[in-house]
Amino acid sequence: MADDKLIEAKAVSKAFAGVSALTEVDFQLRAGEVHALMGENGAGKSTLSKIFAGVLLADAGAVYLEGRQVRFLNTKEAAAQGVTIVSQEFSLIPDFPVAENIFLVDEAYYKKGFISNKNAMVRETYSLLKLFDMETYIDPYEHVRQLSVAQMQIVEILKAISKKARVIILDEPTAALSANEIRLLFDLVRRLKAENVGFIIVSHKINEIYEVSDRITVLRDGRLVLGGVKTTELAQTDLIKAMVGREVNNIYGVKAQTAQKFHDKKVIFEAVNICDRRGYVNNICFQVHEGEIVGISGLVGAGRTELVRCLFGADKCSKGEVIVNSKPIKANTIRKSMKNGMGFVPEDRKFDGLFQELSVSFNIAITDLIIHTFMFVNRKSQDRKCMQKAEELGIRLNNPETPVKSLSGGNQQKVLLAKWLLLEPRVLIVDEPTRGVDVGAKAEIYAILRQLAARGVAIIIVSSEIPEILGLCNQILVMREGRITGRLDAAQAQEELIGYYATIG
Amino acid sequence: MVTTEKRAAPLQRTLREYRSELAMLGVFLLFFLIMSFISPYFFTRQNLMNVMSQVSSNAMLAIGMTIVIITSGIDLSVGGNLGLSGMIGCMVLMNTQNIFLGVMAMLLVSSVVGLVNGFLIGYLKMPAFIATLGIMQVCRSLDYVISNANTASKFPEAYGFLGKGKIADSFPIYIIFIIFMFCVFIWILSKWKFGRFLYAIGSNAEAARLSGVNVKLNTLLAYVCSGLLCGFAAWMMTSRLMACDPTYGSGNEMDAIAAAVIGGVSMSGGKGKLAGTAIGVLLVGFLRNALNILGVNPFWQGSVIGAVIIVAVLAEKLSALQLKK
Numbered sequence: 001m002a003d004d005k006l007i008e009a010k011a012v013s014k015a016f017a018g019v020s021a022l023t024e025v026d027f028q029l030r031a032g033e034v035h036a037l038m039g040e041n042g043a044g045k046s047t048l049s050k051i052f053a054g055v056l057l058a059d060a061g062a063v064y065l066e067g068r069q070v071r072f073l074n075t076k077e078a079a080a081q082g083v084t085i086v087s088q089e090f091s092l093i094p095d096f097p098v099a100e101n102i103f104l105v106d107e108a109y110y111k112k113g114f115i116s117n118k119n120a121m122v123r124e125t126y127s128l129l130k131l132f133d134m135e136t137y138i139d140p141y142e143h144v145r146q147l148s149v150a151q152m153q154i155v156e157i158l159k160a161i162s163k164k165a166r167v168i169i170l171d172e173p174t175a176a177l178s179a180n181e182i183r184l185l186f187d188l189v190r191r192l193k194a195e196n197v198g199f200i201i202v203s204h205k206i207n208e209i210y211e212v213s214d215r216i217t218v219l220r221d222g223r224l225v226l227g228g229v230k231t232t233e234l235a236q237t238d239l240i241k242a243m244v245g246r247e248v249n250n251i252y253g254v255k256a257q258t259a260q261k262f263h264d265k266k267v268i269f270e271a272v273n274i275c276d277r278r279g280y281v282n283n284i285c286f287q288v289h290e291g292e293i294v295g296i297s298g299l300v301g302a303g304r305t306e307l308v309r310c311l312f313g314a315d316k317c318s319k320g321e322v323i324v325n326s327k328p329i330k331a332n333t334i335r336k337s338m339k340n341g342m343g344f345v346p347e348d349r350k351f352d353g354l355f356q357e358l359s360v361s362f363n364i365a366i367t368d369l370i371i372h373t374f375m376f377v378n379r380k381s382q383d384r385k386c387m388q389k390a391e392e393l394g395i396r397l398n399n400p401e402t403p404v405k406s407l408s409g410g411n412q413q414k415v416l417l418a419k420w421l422l423l424e425p426r427v428l429i430v431d432e433p434t435r436g437v438d439v440g441a442k443a444e445i446y447a448i449l450r451q452l453a454a455r456g457v458a459i460i461i462v463s464s465e466i467p468e469i470l471g472l473c474n475q476i477l478v479m480r481e482g483r484i485t486g487r488l489d490a491a492q493a494q495e496e497l498i499g500y501y502a503t504i505g
Numbered sequence: 506m507v508t509t510e511k512r513a514a515p516l517q518r519t520l521r522e523y524r525s526e527l528a529m530l531g532v533f534l535l536f537f538l539i540m541s542f543i544s545p546y547f548f549t550r551q552n553l554m555n556v557m558s559q560v561s562s563n564a565m566l567a568i569g570m571t572i573v574i575i576t577s578g579i580d581l582s583v584g585g586n587l588g589l590s591g592m593i594g595c596m597v598l599m600n601t602q603n604i605f606l607g608v609m610a611m612l613l614v615s616s617v618v619g620l621v622n623g624f625l626i627g628y629l630k631m632p633a634f635i636a637t638l639g640i641m642q643v644c645r646s647l648d649y650v651i652s653n654a655n656t657a658s659k660f661p662e663a664y665g666f667l668g669k670g671k672i673a674d675s676f677p678i679y680i681i682f683i684i685f686m687f688c689v690f691i692w693i694l695s696k697w698k699f700g701r702f703l704y705a706i707g708s709n710a711e712a713a714r715l716s717g718v719n720v721k722l723n724t725l726l727a728y729v730c731s732g733l734l735c736g737f738a739a740w741m742m743t744s745r746l747m748a749c750d751p752t753y754g755s756g757n758e759m760d761a762i763a764a765a766v767i768g769g770v771s772m773s774g775g776k777g778k779l780a781g782t783a784i785g786v787l788l789v790g791f792l793r794n795a796l797n798i799l800g801v802n803p804f805w806q807g808s809v810i811g812a813v814i815i816v817a818v819l820a821e822k823l824s825a826l827q828l829k830k
Contacts, residue, residue: 355708
């Protein structure tokens with residue numbers, strides 16, 4: 001059996017500035033298997049996958065590829081030997097066509113070594129796509145910029161395949177994908193599996209791991225907790241326990257209460273006939289009562305993000321208005337929304353949410369500066385306020401001046417919440433509250449949102465994770481092609497029903 | 506659940522916050538010390554005053570440059586703006602013999618140039634490099650059109666007070682003025698809401714917008730500041746030389762960028778301090794001076810300044826990498 005081990009780590013350790021990220025971890029991937037690598041943020045999953053892919057070098061221990069010891073100094077070396085990583089930060093060039101991206105560094109497609117042979121690239125890309133029945137899904141001539149996240153991911157995988165990759169590491173592959181796209185991706189994974197390619201999947205989404213993986217390895221604080229257990233032999237509760245290190249009964253808490261309970265409460269927020277300018281959002285109307293949590297579900301591209309951005313005034317509406325506290329806000333802008341007690345946590349933390357290299361304190365204080373500061377900043381009171389909010393939300397820091405980029409995903413998300421909570425909002429809109437956040441922090445964020453609702457804040461959540469919507473929301477709106485196709489009460493909502501409205505209903 | 510560890514001592518925090526500025530200061534002092542030993546002329550009152558007067562206008566430009574670079578922009582028009590506003594102001598001064606009118610014209614013209622830059626960049630979303638490159642050319646050309654390539658002079662004697670005046674017949678007023686301007690803008694950048702917003706915009710403009718920052722207006726104001734400071738630079742320069750030539754200010758944008766970059770201001774925005782820029786201004790000025798004193802062929806100056814820029818940025822990058830690891 002030893003010879004069918006594709007890639008193997010033996011007692012691998014890695015430390016950053018004296019803080020150990022991995023301690024003597026063993027890991028084996030067999031040919032033709034999908035091996036899930038799980039753990040909370042900071043558990044060492046990415047460190048291990050980066051060592052495999054040649055991004056990082058191990059401090060101690062050894063990596064074996066098909067029995068031979070290897071030591072990849074960079075990703076190019078790793079790729080040459082058939083180990084490729086597909087990470088969230090795509091290594092694709094946005095303004096190049098798909099075909100050129102796939103064969104960018106493939107010498108065989110350059111005449112005399114330097115003149116690119118685009119026709120051959122396109123031909124080969126087409127036959128690759130055809131091999132996986134995707135020739136209608138992706139056009140070899142299309143510029144990568146025009147592709148959806150799922151398509152980009154598939155192009156990345158095809159790129160790896162074109163280099164004869166035998167080990168493909170998928171880092172959080174489904175974070176930005178819709179259910180349909182996930183199915184497509186997993187189909188591709190299964191086909192390649194049959195051709196003896198091995199996959200390592202790093203993911204937080206437990207349901208998917210059970211769907212696609214053969215074995216599971218769990219890391220915690222850089223140590224091995226479960227090593228290569230067969231997926232079929234591992235109960236979900238045991239998996240979560242292994243990841244978190246304690247019992248987490250139900251991270252969503254008790255099931256959300258029916259929206260009927262809120263019907264005699266005051267309407268805090270109302271959207272009337274909202275349309276956006278680009279046609280992604282069509283005549284949306286809904287109400288949120290005091291203390292109610294409304295979830296917006298649907299596939300990626302259904303117009304959910306576009307809708308909430310319009311509600312907050314981040315994008316302009318072409319029609320319709322928002323009513324907060326029975327006060328209509330005409331020609332909504334971000335500042336008008338803020339003054340009327342609205343807050344908005346955007347979908348993409350890194351690009352739309354955080355000032356990466358600025359301090360945690362500043363990241364939290366900015367909303368307060370806008371509303372309550374006329375001209376001069378009092379840093380001391382700012383720090384004090386921010387630290388207090390941070391502590392309330394359980395953000396662990398020892399210095400308010402810590403740059404926000406050094407925090408974990410969960411804590412970064414809490415910073416974004418904290419910055420709006422500083423203004424005591426009446427309406428809070430949260431787009432994908434737990435994307436890229438580990439199980440433990442997820443539970444904490446849910447608790448924060450529930451507490452806010454209990455204090456009477458009207459909350460609107462956009463989420464691609466259906467269990468999250470089901471666990472948290474009193475009322476669920478399902479969107480498809482810019483319209484609300486289904487309105488479900490928590491009491492009647494089911495996963496299948498949401499799926500039905502999101503696709504056909 | 507919350508583990509708020511003991512905060513680092515204030516002194517330690519300051520040290521950490523000003524790490525790169527302190528490192529630059531150390532390098533500068535070391536250089537200063539070595540030069541003082543090598544050349545008896547270097548550390549003389551005469552020489553120090555010389556250098557200070559040479560760097561005075563660059564100091565103004567570098568403040569403005571730092572402000573716009575913090576917003577992740579750039580202002581290539583500072584040299585041209587200095588020339589144009591100086592020329593218009595001086596012609597007003599020459600023809601009216603009214604110092605107040607002359608200075609006002611200077612500051613007004615420079616602010617308007619800044620306003621145009623800011624409007625193109627903040628509201629019309631033009632890349633700062635292109636917009637200010639265009640405005641630089643326009644300024645330079647208008648400078649010649651208006652002056653007809655003649656030098657303006659014959660100013661009232663009192664106009665020299667900023668450039669040549671001395672307190673108690675010994676300490677130059679312009680040095681006090683430079684220090685004052687640095688203090689004002691350090692205060693604005695660190696304590697004003699406006700200053701904090703500039704860092705936010707430079708760090709992540711979209712996040713700033715979604716947090717409610719008026720990105721357009723604040724960007725515009727940053728360029729107005731930079732423009733206004735060109736006016737002050739022009740004032741200092743023409744008041745020292747008691748004349749205005751249409752060539753004034755040409756190429757000065759490069760020294761201003763160099764000073765900011767050597768001082769640790771990040772070209773990608775959101776990072777950097779005026780204290781660093783001040784050291785950068787001094788370092789560039791004294792380096793040029795040292796090369797002159799040592800009798801190095803002036804053709805070599807560019808190579809040395811260029812090498813210093815590259816080494817300074819490289820050192821910053823390497824130490825950032827070190828911290829990460």
